Amino acid sequence: MRRRGLWNPLVPTSPFPPAMLFLVILPLLLLPLLAVFIYAFHGGTGTFLDVLRSPDAQFALRFSLLMAFATAVVNSLLGTFAAYVLSKYEFAGKKPLSIVVNLPVAIPTVVVGTSLLLLWGPIGLLGRLLQPLGLQPMFTPVGVLLAHVFVTFPYMLGSVKPVLDELEATYEEAAYTMGASRWQTFRFVILPALRGGLFTGTLLSFAHSIGEFGATAMVSGNLRLRTQTAPLYIFAQFEAGNIAAANAVAAVLALLSFTIFYLLQSYTARRGRS
């Protein structure tokens, strides 16, 4: 018999719904993740390390990390600037602009890749003008960076702008009355308040950049040892029937994502407490 005093009528106690949820989640989410790791070590740790030591895999992982890092840096500058302008300034066309900057989340990444090609590619709108100058952003690391910045920009903006919107104008005004210039106010008052948002935005940009596939596949040309990112490598190896190589890199990527996810989680939890 239940002890009546502790029984809360609003909390259902039946064990079946949680069990059902677990049964659904298991094959949907948990087992695939597990499979990556099981297959990665299928041929033993030796094979796993051998694959990772191969120049192609090494390059792909390093290139992905470099791109993710560069994307995060470019985005934190661009995103903060965009958030500041969109949040503090009043100008014609502000509304359509704030919709447009968030558009990349809604567009399929392959479409992003295509449109970048159509703009910057050798026969693209702008690319055509650059071609004679010997400048060709597509199928180079610059093209990959362009695609990644495009795709992850809304995540940075979405992390920073709400913080700025909620920061009451009186903080800036207080700084102004105390003699601080607009720049000093930004540097000493606004920027420190944005730390949390910047951290989240950077991690999100980083994570999305590492895993980016669709747009990268279009703009990079998938040139091994030149523009092949880790996800492209995995796909290429898989297609070539080289399952072990694909799995090893996939396992590393998964591990990276877990780490970033854990950092984000622990950060938000800490924020929630304070």
Next chain:
Amino acid sequence: MSIVLEHLSKRLSGSLVVDDVSLEIASGELFVLLGASGSGKSTILRLVAGLVEPDGGRIVLDGRDVTAQPPQQRGTGFVFQNYSIFRHMSVAQNVEFGLRIRRQPRGERARRRDELLELVGLSGYAARYPEELSGGQQQRVALARALAYRPSVLLLDEPFGALDVKIRAQLRRKLREIQRSLALTMILVTHDQEEAFEVADRVGVIERGRLLEVGSARELYARPHALYVGTFLGASNVLVGRVRQGRGCFGPLELPIPAHLPHPEGGLVQLLFRPEDVQLGEKEPASGSIILGCGRVAEHSFTGASLRVRLRLPLLPGTRQIAPVPGFGEEVLLVDALFPADAGLPTGEVWVSLRAWHILEPQRLRLLLASTPRAPAAGVVLSGTLAKRLDAHVTVLAIGRDARAAATLAARVEAGLQDAGGTPPQVLVHAGDRFKEILNRQAEAPHDLVILDDRRESRGRRLGSGLWPFLERVTVPVLIARGARDTLERLLICIATGEPGKSDVRVGGRLAQFLGAHVTLLHVLREGQPGETERAHLERAMDTFRALGVTAHLRFRVAPSPAEGILSEARERDPDLIVIGSHRPSTRVLFGADNITMQVLARAESPVLVVPLDADL
């Protein structure tokens, strides 16, 4: 470090939030700006700090015109209601912020910081972070921070608003102490009368962006000029009577009017007395006392230090009560009184008399004349007549297709009004839609009556299609002027418009009272005789006229429709003014043919006064 404000004005999103404010604050003075929320007091403070740019006027700090300077160069200290302490900085860093910006050496900064933290009673808190402090402590840090760089003036925007009562009282004392010891020039903004009285050297009362009155707390409380000031500062009783032979008459009570407040004969006069000046007696007070009458206790409440009593007395004839606000349909005089807590409550009838009283400055009716270039004559003549007879203040809203047309019109209307006599009008020039401009103006500064010119474009469409939506939205009576009448002696008040209104009778009656006009109360019938309830309703309307001292007679008319009845009556008698009620949007009739007000407006030759539901004059 004096502060001088000259004719400051500021418009925010179309409405005037600071309206021609001039003020001088002496060096070392603690000045309090007191007003309800939304009165524009904070905007004035922000104008002084340079956080808002004025649309007009000048700001002079210590003899230096700072109007064009950015906030950084004005050197003011500002304390915000939400403290605005920088959360990522320690208390020390917050206090030193202004000094760091000014590149003061580290040692100097630390010395000043310790000095200030001691001043606000927070020494030992330097290393703490804002989230470790209570609201009161944060506000003290904000104060220290604003004082650190030795600002010329200190501006405080509701600094204690977010704190609880006990801390608030404590901080007020602290602030006063600091202000005295440093001889600071300070402006404090608050909506709390008690706070204002406690700390201020002088208080300025703000209403709708206008600085109504400035003075010491004692002066403003005992001898306010404006009704708003009198009622905003503490509890008060206000009665409106009439001027007869130079004396204020409130029923049988006759009080002398002070010489410095000339009231026009026959006009309205307002009497204010404070609850603590009311005295009760078992026996009739000696002759020569100011006796309000004999009444009973209606309610009472114990507040700790005192006993609040509301008394119910018979109405003083010919007197209207403004405060305390009487309940609907209550034909009594309510008097609020305040006694020491140990005073006994009288049980039976008591005599109520006054120990002290005060006559307020005469309040004039405000008319808004909206003129368009097509036919300004009628409105000008009528406004001139009304302004003279009602001793009203006229605002002219000249609306033209463009600014130049409006300016020419304004000059013409102004000249016309001055010919008609009366005080010079205030003139505003606008280009655009006149109905929209009138509503905007009403939102900024309410007038008691709006006067419109009839444009006479073509039969039936004289006033344009915007009139009806306008009449639905406006909350004050609207007079549509036509013809060049300058007599207003016979009023036709029509209460046949569907739901018989009370406001049309009240407003028409008051107007007749002001003008000394005769009223015909018209009731249109489909057939036969009026029913029982209709008769009773008409009798009540006639009672209203009698109470106002207006001569009136009742008239029935049989007609196929109310509008036909009113129009044929108007054709036969040619009244100087037709008074008619207006529907609310909710009861609006969708088909124009059923809209009596619009039919009368379209076809009558006399001027028409349209009275919205719940309007008053």
